[in-house]
Amino acid sequence: MTDEQRKRAVVLLSGGLDSATTLAAARSQGIECHTLALDYGQRHNAELQAAARISAALGASSHKVISIDLRAIGGSALTDDIEVPETRSEGIPVTYVPARNTVLLAIALGFAETLEAGRIYIGVNAVDYSGYPDCRPAFIAAFQDLARVAIARSSRHDAVEILTPLIHLTKAEIIQMGTGLDVDYRLTVSCYQADAQGRACGRCDSCEIRREGFLAAGLPDPTRYA
Amino acid sequence: MTDEQRKRAVVLLSGGLDSATTLAAARSQGIECHTLALDYGQRHNAELQAAARISAALGASSHKVISIDLRAIGGSALTDDIEVPETRSEGIPVTYVPARNTVLLAIALGFAETLEAGRIYIGVNAVDYSGYPDCRPAFIAAFQDLARVAIARSSRHDAVEILTPLIHLTKAEIIQMGTGLDVDYRLTVSCYQADAQGRACGRCDSCEIRREGFLAAGLPDPTRYA
Numbered sequence: 546m547t548d549e550q551r552k553r554a555v556v557l558l559s560g561g562l563d564s565a566t567t568l569a570a571a572r573s574q575g576i577e578c579h580t581l582a583l584d585y586g587q588r589h590n591a592e593l594q595a596a597a598r599i600s601a602a603l604g605a606s607s608h609k610v611i612s613i614d615l616r617a618i619g620g621s622a623l624t625d626d627i628e629v630p631e632t633r634s635e636g637i638p639v640t641y642v643p644a645r646n647t648v649l650l651a652i653a654l655g656f657a658e659t660l661e662a663g664r665i666y667i668g669v670n671a672v673d674y675s676g677y678p679d680c681r682p683a684f685i686a687a688f689q690d691l692a693r694v695a696i697a698r699s700s701r702h703d704a705v706e707i708l709t710p711l712i713h714l715t716k717a718e719i720i721q722m723g724t725g726l727d728v729d730y731r732l733t734v735s736c737y738q739a740d741a742q743g744r745a746c747g748r749c750d751s752c753e754i755r756r757e758g759f760l761a762a763g764l765p766d767p768t769r770y771a
Numbered sequence: 772m773t774d775e776q777r778k779r780a781v782v783l784l785s786g787g788l789d790s791a792t793t794l795a796a797a798r799s800q801g802i803e804c805h806t807l808a809l810d811y812g813q814r815h816n817a818e819l820q821a822a823a824r825i826s827a828a829l830g831a832s833s834h835k836v837i838s839i840d841l842r843a844i845g846g847s848a849l850t851d852d853i854e855v856p857e858t859r860s861e862g863i864p865v866t867y868v869p870a871r872n873t874v875l876l877a878i879a880l881g882f883a884e885t886l887e888a889g890r891i892y893i894g895v896n897a898v899d900y901s902g903y904p905d906c907r908p909a910f911i912a913a914f915q916d917l918a919r920v921a922i923a924r925s926s927r928h929d930a931v932e933i934l935t936p937l938i939h940l941t942k943a944e945i946i947q948m949g950t951g952l953d954v955d956y957r958l959t960v961s962c963y964q965a966d967a968q969g970r971a972c973g974r975c976d977s978c979e980i981r982r983e984g985f986l987a988a989g990l991p992d993p994t995r996y997a
Contacts, residue, residue, distance in 0.1 A: 609843055609844070610843075611839065611840060611841075611843050611844065612838070612839065612840055613837065613838065613839035613840075613878075614837060614838055614839075615837075615878075615881065617835055617836075617837050618835070618837065618878065618881050618882040618885050619885050642881070643880070643881030643882070643884040643885050643922060643923075644877055644878070644880040644881030644884060644921055644922055645881070646921075647877040647880055647881070647917065647921045647922075648874070648877040648878055648881065650877075651870055651873040651874040651876075651877040652839075652841075652844065652870070652874055654869070654870040654873055655841065655844050655868070655869030655870030655871070655873070655874065656844040656869070658869040658870060659844050659845050659869050677923075678920065678921060678922055678923050679921050679922070681920065683920045684917075684920045684921055687913075687916050687917040687919070687920050687921070688917060690913050690916065690917075691873065691910075691913040691914060691916075691917050693913070694904065694907070694909045694910045694913050695870055695872075695873045695904060695905050695910055695913070696869060696870055696873075696904055696905070697869075697903075697904050
């Protein structure tokens, strides 16, 4: 891998707070970032519009949206017609999309190969999160091992590196980090049921975790609520 | 996992010879099979029609097609406007789709979770194959490790099992096995540039490997050539 390839990255961008902060972190280290958003039939399309705006605002070199209809395999309130719950639940919430981060990283890996990019950034977080199995360090480590053998360019010594700068941070620490990197959090949409203008419901799991994060960070919450 | 879940499987079906044989192998063991085909913008759409016919002919319980536009990440003669080569090439051929089997298995894993299926079958083969990195045993082993930590149902002891009944067989052995299981190979399409009726070109890598397989198996080649 050349130095140029090592400094080129695919950055997964959901339109939410965490992935925007991840992109800002990569950019602050001089990484050439190519952002990738997944249109997986989610109800909150406002996320996709937010992802495109964040990509441009933070100086990514390109932005792509890949469509995949995960509704066909069902199983989640984010893509089915199940009601999004408004109280925080125990265990794995119904908003879990089956194998979502596995699918996202698989597509990012293919894109990294085409782009000759040496890195993939994903904004997973195992502290203030919703309990999804594919946000944990063990999952990322297993995907890193897979990346070493999955693609034509792979070799044990020169694999695409999976980077997760937020994985051990609290939501408050993420917000402080992003604020220091001039992320405009008004552009981001975290809500599971944002309206067409990207305004948050203020009541779902994701809204609650986000609001508590700004509070704990001692920073004003710029979220646009409906 | 219950015994019922252990006997339920997602079977990846491409419309080709290998995945049809894999489905027949699973069915011959009394497995309840749910077939999954990926529409990744491939030029040879005849494959998808073949997959649906094979699924029905071999008694699968359901068949789904998931659309994902891998053309957006480029890099392969199967999805781009690059000419498909007609002579066998050295190393990784240009018909390689970046991270294709990683994407396929990721989606199958999500589907297995929704279905409560204990198995995923994929017809990869590391003997008479085109040199793709994601057909090798090391790749499958790494994905099996990932499956243990990737989904809500996963646990070290009760993970979805990734099964590859063809991985160590020659093409001739695969054809002999499928013939013994009454697979109608006329239904299958292996050609990288089959016409709209599913007739093979007879000249690409994939056609050549297939034809040599029937020859070595000592069985008549039922392939419909254009």
